[in-house]
Amino acid sequence: MGDTKGAGGKVSGQHGVPGVQSIDRAMSLLSVFSTARPVVGVSELARATGLARGTAHRLVAALVSHGLLTQVPDTTSYCLGPRLLGLAEVARQQISLEAQAGPVMAWLRDRSTETVGLHILDDLPSRRTIAQAESPHALRRTYTDLGAPRPPYQGAPGKLLLAHAGEELRRRVLEGAIPTADGESELDAADLTSELTAILRDGFALSLQERVPGVVALAVPVRDHRGVVAAALSISIPSVRAGRDELLALVPLAEEAAEQLSERLGYTGANPAPTGPAQP
Known part of the structure; x- marks a missing residue:
């Protein structure tokens, strides 16, 4: 099995299909963002998901490289990235x-x-x-x-x-x-x-x-x-x-x-x- 969400929406590490755990963790990070919380720092992301700060930081860097997250200028916080707009438009059409x-x-x-x-x-x-x-x-x-x-x-x-x-x-x-x-x-x-x-x-x-x-x-x-x-x-x-x-x-x-x-x-x-x- 890959990661599963435990109480409070936090991920619990479980072993299974290679790569699935990273995907589950990345999704848990993206799910922290909302209209009420559009900008989030790495430490807050780690607390919200139950991940170690170093793990959260590595995943955030990977998400930024794919345009799924972007760093807010002049801060150490992040918001959802521009690539999601294109993906959302494809989903909206379907x-x-x-x-x-x-x-x-x-x-x-x-x-x-x-x-x-x-x-x-x-x-x-x-x-x-x-x-x-x-x-x-x-x-x-x-x-x-x-x-x-x-x-x-x-x-x-x-x-x-x-x-x-x-x-x-x-x-x-x-x-x-x-x-x-x-x-x-x-x-x-x-x-x-x-x-x-x-x-x-x-x-x-x-x-x-x-x-x-x-x-x-x-x-x-x-x-x-x-x-x-x-x-x-x-x-x-x-x-x-x-x-x-x-x-x-x-x-x-x-x-x-x-x-x-x-x-x-x-x-x-x-x-x-x-x-x-x-x-x-």
Whole structure:
């Protein structure tokens, strides 16, 4: 075996495949850097990883030679190096939302046997459906408006994304006109605010024929590597086949799929981006 991390994230030296121990130690050093701690000295790196200072210094020198670390001018401290920018860009292109969502959406569709949708929120603000995995049932929900802007306060995916959006964007929605899907009346801003607060508390959103007559839906959040809610994953079902109880029964399955997709996007489950109740 190579090095493994012990308590507190420190590495414990174990013998095994040649070279693996050095890689594990180098990774442990790189993992010390964060947005809260972007500049670190060798002694602090040694303490944080449990490595001897001489070992940490040799590894830092090797990482600097490969551009993975760089010394901060006029100091003895280091920060992440420029080569990581190029590597991160390659990773970003491969870890795009739509590229990673396909297998997860198919997995959720096969287990729920219902149509699965992937939705994002833009700055207009609008909810847009960017992908779907259609149900095998003859009677099924099919998104015919992929990419089209829809009000974010109508339907489960939009409400979930709106609940997790920034305060300024939520305020723009709540202070503007908020007509129902049929256009015959308007939603009450206070009621919508309460619903968004409940979505943040519960972790999911439901819609019972709210936007499309004859269709019920649930939505759960998908987080990216920063912990930010980047998308909503939904299950949509004809109302003749499901109601509130059936939707609630599917929430754990949808959450499992959302966790899979979040992991594919680099989310580790630590330090999620803060969200709060919407303000009227």
